[in-house]
Amino acid sequence: MSPFYVLSVVFAYFLMLIVISSFTGRDRRNVAFFLGNRKSPWFVVAFGMIGATLSGVTFISIPGWVGESSFSYMQMVLGFLTGYYIIANILMPLYYKLNLTSIYTYLDVRFGPYSYKTGALFFLLSRLTGASLRVYLMASVLQLTVFDAWSIPFFATVVITLLLIWLYTFRGGIKTIIWTDTLQTLFMLIAAGTTVWAVADELQFGFFDMVREISDSEYSRVFYFGDWNDSRHFVKQFTAGIFLAIVMTGLDQDMMQKNLSCRNISEAKKNMYWFSLTLVPVKLLLLSLGALLLIFAARTGIPLPERADDIFPVIATQGYLPPVIMVFFVVGLVAATYSSADSTLTALTTSFTVDILNAGSKDEAGLMRTRMFVHAGMAFVLGLIIVIFRTINDHSVISAVFTMAGYTYGPLLGLFAFGIFTNLRARDRFVPWIAITSPLLTWFIDYNSEALLGGYQFGYELLLLNGMITFSGLFLLRLKGKFRR
Numbered sequence: 001m002s003p004f005y006v007l008s009v010v011f012a013y014f015l016m017l018i019v020i021s022s023f024t025g026r027d028r029r030n031v032a033f034f035l036g037n038r039k040s041p042w043f044v045v046a047f048g049m050i051g052a053t054l055s056g057v058t059f060i061s062i063p064g065w066v067g068e069s070s071f072s073y074m075q076m077v078l079g080f081l082t083g084y085y086i087i088a089n090i091l092m093p094l095y096y097k098l099n100l101t102s103i104y105t106y107l108d109v110r111f112g113p114y115s116y117k118t119g120a121l122f123f124l125l126s127r128l129t130g131a132s133l134r135v136y137l138m139a140s141v142l143q144l145t146v147f148d149a150w151s152i153p154f155f156a157t158v159v160i161t162l163l164l165i166w167l168y169t170f171r172g173g174i175k176t177i178i179w180t181d182t183l184q185t186l187f188m189l190i191a192a193g194t195t196v197w198a199v200a201d202e203l204q205f206g207f208f209d210m211v212r213e214i215s216d217s218e219y220s221r222v223f224y225f226g227d228w229n230d231s232r233h234f235v236k237q238f239t240a241g242i243f244l245a246i247v248m249t250g251l252d253q254d255m256m257q258k259n260l261s262c263r264n265i266s267e268a269k270k271n272m273y274w275f276s277l278t279l280v281p282v283k284l285l286l287l288s289l290g291a292l293l294l295i296f297a298a299r300t301g302i303p304l305p306e307r308a309d310d311i312f313p314v315i316a317t318q319g320y321l322p323p324v325i326m327v328f329f330v331v332g333l334v335a336a337t338y339s340s341a342d343s344t345l346t347a348l349t350t351s352f353t354v355d356i357l358n359a360g361s362k363d364e365a366g367l368m369r370t371r372m373f374v375h376a377g378m379a380f381v382l383g384l385i386i387v388i389f390r391t392i393n394d395h396s397v398i399s400a401v402f403t404m405a406g407y408t409y410g411p412l413l414g415l416f417a418f419g420i421f422t423n424l425r426a427r428d429r430f431v432p433w434i435a436i437t438s439p440l441l442t443w444f445i446d447y448n449s450e451a452l453l454g455g456y457q458f459g460y461e462l463l464l465l466n467g468m469i470t471f472s473g474l475f476l477l478r479l480k481g482k483f484r485r
Helices: 002-026 031-038 042-053 058-071 073-097 103-109 113-145 152-168 176-203 205-216 234-250 253-259 263-302 308-317 323-356 364-392 395-407 407-423 427-448 461-477
Strands: 424-426 478-482
Touching: 002 042, 002 113, 002 176, 002 323, 002 364, 031 152, 042 176, 042 253, 042 263, 058 073, 058 263, 058 308, 058 323, 073 234, 073 253, 073 263, 073 407, 103 407, 113 152, 113 253, 113 323, 113 364, 113 407, 152 176, 152 323, 152 364, 176 205, 176 263, 176 308, 176 323, 205 263, 234 253, 234 364, 234 407, 234 461, 253 323, 263 308, 308 323, 323 395, 323 478, 395 427, 407 427, 407 461, 424 427, 427 461, 461 478
Parallel strands: none
Antiparallel strands: 424 478
């Protein structure tokens, strides 16, 4: 497909998002931007959150993981279900009870201003790096498929990309995101489903033939109970799934801001339950797509790419399938990337405005000016970090940034667990030092784990270790007396 057609597909897609924002952004009040007037339909939020949990990286990576880890990722998905249940019944009632706009305000109520600012800053650091990387990868795809052919510099690609996101989010905020996420989730599922259908058709598989081929293949193994040191071991992945769901949804302003826009706690719980149940077949669809692509490559003699993540884009865009599949792939990739990037921009704006600038006490007009300035500023910072990634152009550094983003959730887990499950009081002034020390100790233990722990290698459970270190630090430096709830 020519660069012109790819670009036309992308702009047509964004035009739909801008049309949606023109309707949802008519109410420009701050309560609409931050919380959607607390009138968001729970079923719309639930469907849209599926796309928000899947970035463009995940959209490509889940099919790619199948060749290396089979369907073992489903063990983690089962852990997600437990984590979402905990969120719905412990964290969300707390947020609604306190009537929060930013969930990190809880840390101010429970511990004090130092804890509050620490939690917010760790969220900002994590989301800025993670969102920048996701948009960087998508902008790189556009650069390769479109803008290089027209000799347009990468900087211009980034500016255009972020400008389009800013255009459809700057007025409506979370109220717009709720509806655009729904559209983006739909396109992502259509892209994955259409590719599954096209590959099955090329292999002359009916539905039941396809199911049988996948289930009989070497890729369909889900459970791993053998080697405890294997990162795919069930206990490791299930436990990691629980805590990853808690921190990346329940302790994340981006995801919780959508839930807080529901009418009441009852509807917010419905949203969480249905979202978690719907996510299971969606993950299974993407894993099945990965298995089917590998079977297709083996049957047709397509050489596998060096990077496992490249199998989906290679088969979808290199002429092995009907041309329409490339259109769906591009739309699905754009939808998966921007459904996380646009909501992240809104969440960053909310957290920085409310948590860092303390602008929530301003009058309506003053708060609106502040959050619009912050919204533009956050888009600029995202662009700056993306350009830095491009300048470094080192995949090992980018991988390290992703790892660092994971480390930042550990202190949040420890802080919230200490606040919710104990009546102890923390020394607020020491909390920033504990939160900084915890990831450093976690890194040290991980780096030396084989020597210290008899060959044991950490996987995603590093998050739990990080949270436990933070919790222990808060306990050791606690104040006398009990917190009165």
